Amino acid sequence: MWRTLVLLFRRPGELTRQYLRGRRKHYVLPLRLYLTISVLVLLAVRLSNLLDASPPQPAVQFDKDEPPKVELNIGSASVQFGFKPDGKGFECSNLPAWVCKRLEQRLGTGPGALANDTRGLKARLVDAIGxxxxxxxxxxxxxxxxxxxNRRLRYTEHLVFALHVHAFWFAMLGITLLPxxxxxxxxxxxxxVYTWLAMRRxxxxxxxxxxxxxxxxASLYGVTMLxxxxxxxxWALLA
Known part of the structure; x- marks a missing residue:
């Protein structure tokens, strides 16, 4: 594992090249490497959320005269849902009708249910990343x-590169959790920069x-990621 991690960080793309050249016994297998790093990092993210001493700041607006509302910004789209000012009715914007109906079913007990549900929203989002x-x-x-x-590579060979790159991305996510x-x-x-150098190699x-x-x-993957x-x-909202 240590030999694999050193090569992964020191020479972008070299781990993939070594694997494609047949030197597979010297390093951790791509899928095992990715699963190990991603699981550890996601556990660290969940733990950091649990240990965060600062008061949570979800996208919920509390007001004495108005019930809480939720606003989510995904890319350039803004999604809002919550109870009407009188607290007797549910409304949402920029969401399909079936999604709005499902939210109303989940939170139909009143504004208090909406406030309580948002506390677990972040945790469910983390669970959905994997x-x-x-x-x-x-x-x-x-x-x-x-x-x-035109490189005449098999799809599985591209998948090996994807596993190595995503393992590095998760490792960087874990590093950002350090104080x-x-x-x-x-x-x-x-x-x-790392991804560019890895693709070059x-x-x-x-x-x-x-x-x-x-x-x-990057453009195609950005659309897929969005x-x-x-x-x-x-899923986090409706599950």
């Missing part, structure tokens, strides 16, 4: 296979062609 990644990972590999179809200022900003810089090619392919993969986040948020 299953969502099992959709995002194959999607990322599929976009790589589409962008680099050190500036780590989140550093992660926003390190993650795209594994797929090669001229820098301008690599830039175009990377931009295409869709997965919407599904995860709906």
């Amino acid at each position: 299953p969502a990644m099992f959709v995002l990972l194959p999607g990322f590999a599929a976009w790589l296979a589409l962008a680099y179809r 050190i200022g500036g780590l989140q900003g550093l992660a926003w810089i390190v993650v795209p 594994v797929y090669g090619g001229r820098w301008w062609a690599q830039a175009l392919r990377s931009a295409a993969v 869709a997965a986040l919407v599904v995860a948020a709906l």
Whole structure:
């Protein structure tokens, strides 16, 4: 594991190259590496939420004269739902009718149920990340296979690269949980740079062609991730 982690962090993409060249006994298998890191990081995220001493600040607005309301911002879309000012009726905006009806069924006991339910919303969102990644990972590999179809690589080989890259992303997420200022900003810089270097080492090619392919993969994956986040948020709200 330590040999694998050192290579994963020191030389972006080299772990994938070693695996594709057949040196598989020297390092942890890609799926096992990804599962180990992702599970540990998600547990750390859940633990940090439980141990957070600061008062929670969910997107719930409490007012003496108005019942609580929830507002979720997903990308450029804003979703709102809550009880009417008189507390006798449910209303929501920018949501399908069946979703609004399901929310009303879950929270139909009154504004107090809405306030209590939002306390577990963040935990359910964290729980939804793991299953969502099992959709995002194959999607990322599929976009790589589409962008680099002239490399004559099998889909499983693209999937190996996706597993290694996502393992690094989860590791960076875990690092940002450390009580050190500036780590989140550093992660926003390190993650795209690391991914770019890893793609350069594994797929090669001229820098301008690599830039175009990377931009295409990032755009397609961004759409896929947004869709997965919407599904995860709906699951957290309706489950």
